[in-house]
Amino acid sequence: MFNQLLVKPVQRTCNSSHLFPPKPRFWLPRNALTTVPESPPVSEDATAAKLVLESDPSSLPETLSNHSFQWTPQLVNNVLKRLWNHGPKALQFFKHLERHPTYIHSPSSFEHAIDIAARLRDYNTAWAFVGRMRALRIGPTPRAFAILAERYATGGKAHRAVKVFLSMHEHGCHQDLNSFNTILDVLCKTRRVEMAHSLFKTFKGRFRCDSVSYNIMANGWCLIKRTPMALQVMKEMVERGITPTMVTYNTLLKGYFRCNQLREAWEFFLEMKKRKCEIDVVTYTTMVHGFGVAGEVKRSKRVFDAMVKEGLVPSVATYNALIQVLCKKDSVQNALLVFEEMVGKGCVPNLTTYNVVIRGLCHSGEMEKALEFMKRMEEHGCRPSVQTYNVVVRYYCDDGELEKGLELFEKMGNGTCLPNLDTYNILISAMFVRKKSEDLVVAGKLLMEMVGRGFLPRKFTFNRVLNGLVLMGNRDFANEILRMQNRCGRVLRHMKL
DNA sequence: ATAGGGTTAG
Structure with missing residues (x-):
């Protein structure tokens, strides 16, 4: 099937070696030189993050000034990263520093803040930051728009995401091929592949789309398990004289595994080999993982061994794939053997x-x-x-x-x-499994604490805890929680959620 | 933060 696609279009124009990348003259394993990172020093940002988290909104300015931090973009960014799951607190901190007499936020801090605000669906605040960047003449950066588009798309507002891209020049940021590829990728990753496809059709000429654009689209179709469309993208790519890359092939290969088409995946892999294409670590990792999750542990292991035999050095990701496969479909003991083997070979395990x-x-x-x-x-x-x-x-x-x-x-x-x-x-x-009243009090306390930290519990969680407390006869605490739920409701309505 | 591989739920 793909044999046709790989060869036919090219035979019309040039010889088939163009379909696969030229052999490099030399080759170095990409992950051969992994080293152990130094352990991080005790940090100022952890202190600041904790202060922000624990201080009352009204006392935050005072608390922070008592500690006389030397604010730098790096420090501010690290604090924002630590408060990633505490959006309201993070924004409060960021806005507080905006009023600092001398310190001015860097573009990357604004980008973090935009990300946090948009994730809370507080789009007004996010756009206010964009405007502020423009006013300060430090942007807005293309990255700020990439972030906004992604947040709109993941928030189920794909049309708004497209609008962000189409209107970015009006906000003082130039559109180019990079931003075009970014919006395509954002739409594809949020499974709005059809929408990406029409945007692609409309603008591919204007932005002189490249192999990256095609690879993004091919990957999009693979993500929603429409591999035939991905092959179609590849075909069009070749017809337009753009050479598929290893990324293209690895994307397609993964696509077959996603659809559980093991035979097609295997044949595609053989075809890659036959074409003398430099099979890389990503290809092998895809194979090891693909066979493994399909339950073909032996084939997975065999591919891994073949890779080593060919002189390719497995990366951390390759080992992770194999270890996961063994954990799920074989035994933890065997997974641990592989773990020790990787450490013995000097490959450093990661998170x-x-x-x-x-x-x-x-x-x-x-x-x-x-x-x-x-x-x-x-x-x-x-x-x-x-x-x-x-x-x-x-x-x-x-x-x-x-x-x-x-x-x-x-x-x-x-x-x-x-x-x-x-x-x-x-x-x-x-806290519900033992049916003990003390456990429900703990549940209630956890619920209060999470709201205090800016997490919004689902209605289901509230109801469950409330019912539990009432059943146990703890009416006072139930009422306290009810009041808090009402406060949350007001916040939600205010944010138009 | 322009594209491909590894963490996620019984």
Whole structure:
């Protein structure tokens, strides 16, 4: 099928070697030189973030001035990153600094702030920041519009995202091929591929679209499992004299796996080899992962071995793929063997590796060992992320070890990794399993705390906690929570959610 | 932050 596509259009114009990239004269494994990152020094931004989080809105200016921070763009950005899951607090901090007598926000800080505001669907504030950038003559930057478009698209407002792109020049930012490709990608990644397709058809001539544009569109169709359309994109690409790249081929290959078309994937892979195309680490990682999640663990392992035999060095992602496959379809023990093997070969595990391994351990009930790995992460310059904590907390709760789950949660609060919405949801749900009235009081407290930190619980969560408290006869606390829910409701209506 | 591979829920 693709054999036709790969060869036919080219035979009409030139020889078929144009379909695949030329062989490079030399080759270096991309991930051969991974090193252990230095462990981060104790930071000012953690202090500032904690202060912002814990101070009352009215006392924030005073609290911050008591500490006489030396504000720099880097410091401000790091504080904003730490407050990523605490949008209202982050914005309060950012706006407070806007009134600082001498410090002026950098473009990248504005971009962070725009991202945070738009994620809260507070588009007015986001646009106000865009205007402010223009007034200060430090933008608005193309990145600011990329962020806005992405937030509109992920918020279900794809048309607004397109409008952001179409109108950016009116806000003082030039449109170019980069911004065109960005909006195509944003639409594709949010699965509005049809919309991206029509935008592409309309503007591809005006922006002189390139292989990147085609690769984005091909990937879009693959994401929604419409591989035939992706092949169509590839065909048009070739007809217009744009040479497909390794990215194009790897995209298509992944597309076949997504549709569970293992035979087609395998044949496509063979075709790539036959064409003397430099199969790279990404190709192999796609194969290892694809076969593995389809349950073909042996084939997955065989591809991995073949890769090594050909002299290609597996990357962290390749190992992560294999480790995940073994955890899910084989055994954690075998996954751990691969983990040790990668460390032995000098390939440095990253956060993803640890999260995969820890999840695998939790899943097979080895909680102690999971905690061991949480400590061991630091050897490789990794710190447990919210996801890491959430996994372990969840499994503790599922095992009925609520105290241990809560203990870990306390650790997060004190340390540098702040809980997010998932953490609260996991814990609150867990408080219903024992049907004890103390547990429901904890659930209520968690609910209050999460609202105080700017997370909006679902109506379902409120109702559940309220019903539970009433059933247990704790009317006073239930009323307190009800009042808080009403306050949340007002905020939501104000934000037109 | 212009494109392809690895974390996400029983």
